[in-house]
Amino acid sequence: MLISQTAKPIRKQPFYRHLYAQVILAIVAGITLGHFWPEAGTAMKPLGDAFIKLVKMIIVPVIFLTVSTGIGSMSDLGKVGRVVGKSMVYFLFFSTLALMIGLCVGNIAQPGAGLNIDPATLDGAAVQGYADHAHESTLVGFLLSIIPNTMMGAFSEGNILQVLFIAVLFGLALASAGEPGKPVLEFLQAVTAPIFKLVSILMNAAPIGAFGGMAFTVGQYGVGSIANLVKLVIAFYFTAFFFVVVVLGAVARFNGFSIFSLLRYIKEELLVVLGTSSSEAALPSLMQKMEAAGATKSVVGLVIPTGYSFNLDGTNIYMTMAVLFIAQAVGIDLSLGEQVVLLLVAMLSSKGAAGITGAGFITLAATLSVVPSVPVAGMALILGVDRFMSECRALTNLVGNAVACLVVARWEGELDEDRLRAALSGNAGAGSSSPQQPETASE
Numbered sequence: 001m002l003i004s005q006t007a008k009p010i011r012k013q014p015f016y017r018h019l020y021a022q023v024i025l026a027i028v029a030g031i032t033l034g035h036f037w038p039e040a041g042t043a044m045k046p047l048g049d050a051f052i053k054l055v056k057m058i059i060v061p062v063i064f065l066t067v068s069t070g071i072g073s074m075s076d077l078g079k080v081g082r083v084v085g086k087s088m089v090y091f092l093f094f095s096t097l098a099l100m101i102g103l104c105v106g107n108i109a110q111p112g113a114g115l116n117i118d119p120a121t122l123d124g125a126a127v128q129g130y131a132d133h134a135h136e137s138t139l140v141g142f143l144l145s146i147i148p149n150t151m152m153g154a155f156s157e158g159n160i161l162q163v164l165f166i167a168v169l170f171g172l173a174l175a176s177a178g179e180p181g182k183p184v185l186e187f188l189q190a191v192t193a194p195i196f197k198l199v200s201i202l203m204n205a206a207p208i209g210a211f212g213g214m215a216f217t218v219g220q221y222g223v224g225s226i227a228n229l230v231k232l233v234i235a236f237y238f239t240a241f242f243f244v245v246v247v248l249g250a251v252a253r254f255n256g257f258s259i260f261s262l263l264r265y266i267k268e269e270l271l272v273v274l275g276t277s278s279s280e281a282a283l284p285s286l287m288q289k290m291e292a293a294g295a296t297k298s299v300v301g302l303v304i305p306t307g308y309s310f311n312l313d314g315t316n317i318y319m320t321m322a323v324l325f326i327a328q329a330v331g332i333d334l335s336l337g338e339q340v341v342l343l344l345v346a347m348l349s350s351k352g353a354a355g356i357t358g359a360g361f362i363t364l365a366a367t368l369s370v371v372p373s374v375p376v377a378g379m380a381l382i383l384g385v386d387r388f389m390s391e392c393r394a395l396t397n398l399v400g401n402a403v404a405c406l407v408v409a410r411w412e413g414e415l416d417e418d419r420l421r422a423a424l425s426g427n428a429g430a431g432s433s434s435p436q437q438p439e440t441a442s443e
Contacts, residue, residue, distance in 0.1 A: 051205050087306055098313040102318070112328030316346065
């Protein structure tokens with residue numbers, strides 16, 4: 001007599017086993033340590049720095065392998081130009097829109113009004129380093145810097161745009177080589193699997209990095225340091241939230257998916273960025289998730305890394321609001337013409353300082369240096385809270401690039417709608433960057 005076997009029930013993983021839960025707990029622990037024991041919190045900085053270095057270590061091979069194999073496997077090389085062209089049109093439109101929204105909110109909220117600060121009392125020495133760097137960051141210089149001095153130099157320095165430039169050229173060469181290039185393409189495709197497995201392994205350290213980054217931020221600057229600038233911080237966070245939910249939400253809805261479902265899908269990456277204040281910390285796993293959500297490898301490889309330099313929605317909102325705050329704080333009334341010039345300058349300077357550490361503050365210095373009526377020394381007014389706003393900048397930039405990737409993929413007909421729906425509904429285990437979430441139900 002055969003005895004029917006009852007199917008083994010699928011056990012749901014405990015809350016604490018999920019990466020996002022571990023990162024949340026680490027952030028709370030970091031805030032607690034930094035607030036009550038500031039010196040100990042500040043000493044945790046190496047933990048956050050070490051995690052960011054670990055992730056940056058893997059960014060170069062991820063971009064090179066993803067882009068070169070994606071393009072190398074294309075039969076239609078004209079598609080590369082179309083993807084890049086559509087991406088740039090998208091980036092330019094929404095970057096400009098972000099600048100305009102920041103400008104509107106800054107004029108309505110008036111966060112700096114009433115401070116009545118004498119410009120002569122400002123300490124320009126505190127921000128001189130950013131201002132000097134801004135003068136070096138011209139648009140022409142930025143474009144020339146995309147071409148590396150040597151091919152290997154781009155890999156050793158870890159410059160994202162230089163690696164992307166080489167990867168595109170190498171991918172085109174692979175596709176053009178035909179049959180002789182196939183063994184190289186197959187080898188690179190085989191190497192891609194263990195590289196992405198390494199990304200999953202490194203993401204296990206995300207809670208440690210988030211703990212160290214948040215403990216340092218709160219311990220060094222203190223939550224109380226934003227009290228006198230709370231209006232600016234609140235206005236900036238509100239504007240970024242509005243841009244993500246309303247503007248990007250409308251774009252997502254028009255393209256067949258929900259912005260809230262996307263935010264839920266990339267929650268681990270968002271929490272890592274929140275803890276480390278670095279959007280680069282989530283770049284490899286974001287690329288992995290976008291591919292798992294149905295976007296082709298070639299589109300992901302071209303749109304995401306390029307967007308990290310050209311699609312900085314959060315940084316753009318920050319720049320216009322920060323300039324208006326400084327002008328209002330020192331009693332300078334910018335005319336409509338000056339504000340239009342400000343918008344145009346900010347649009348260019350945000351590209352000229354792309355990929356530079358502290359780009360948000362450097363682009364602000366570059367913008368102020370071209371708007372002479374607002375003193376560059378006024379940056380000292382927001383230096384203390386810049387770290388708190390950098391987290392929101394990075395989060396907004398990350399979401400903006402995730403939306404851009406899916407939209408451009410859909411425009412190009414390179415988005416698997418079924419896989420996207422499955423991923424955003426939580427039915428695609430392979431889409432997770434967390435090693436705690438297995439691809440199969442059985443153990």
